[in-house]
Amino acid sequence: MSIFTPTNQIRLTNVAVVRMKRAGKRFEIACYKNKVVGWxxxxxxxxxxxxQTHSVFVNVSKGQVAKKEDLISAFGTDDQTEICKQVGNSCSIANPNNHL
Structure with missing residues (x-):
């Protein structure tokens, strides 16, 4: 009996989830933990x-990307890179491997 491993899933390793709550919704980005402190x-x-990726998520561990409408209502833009900068400067870092 073999274990099926999906080839289309990307596993994020050494990931730090940076979270920001704005407009009643939580937004997350996937970063390298040691690099966030340096940033x-x-x-x-x-x-x-x-x-790790220029995408803004609702839930990084489930791979749920934030909707364009939510990004525009919360940040006033749908530019993923600009939103990543804003979220990256927020203060909440969590490591999903530690089950915080």
Missing amino acids: RSGVEKDLDEVL
């Missing part, structure tokens, strides 16, 4: 080195 302190300048 906030100003040491890391390249956002591509911090983010």
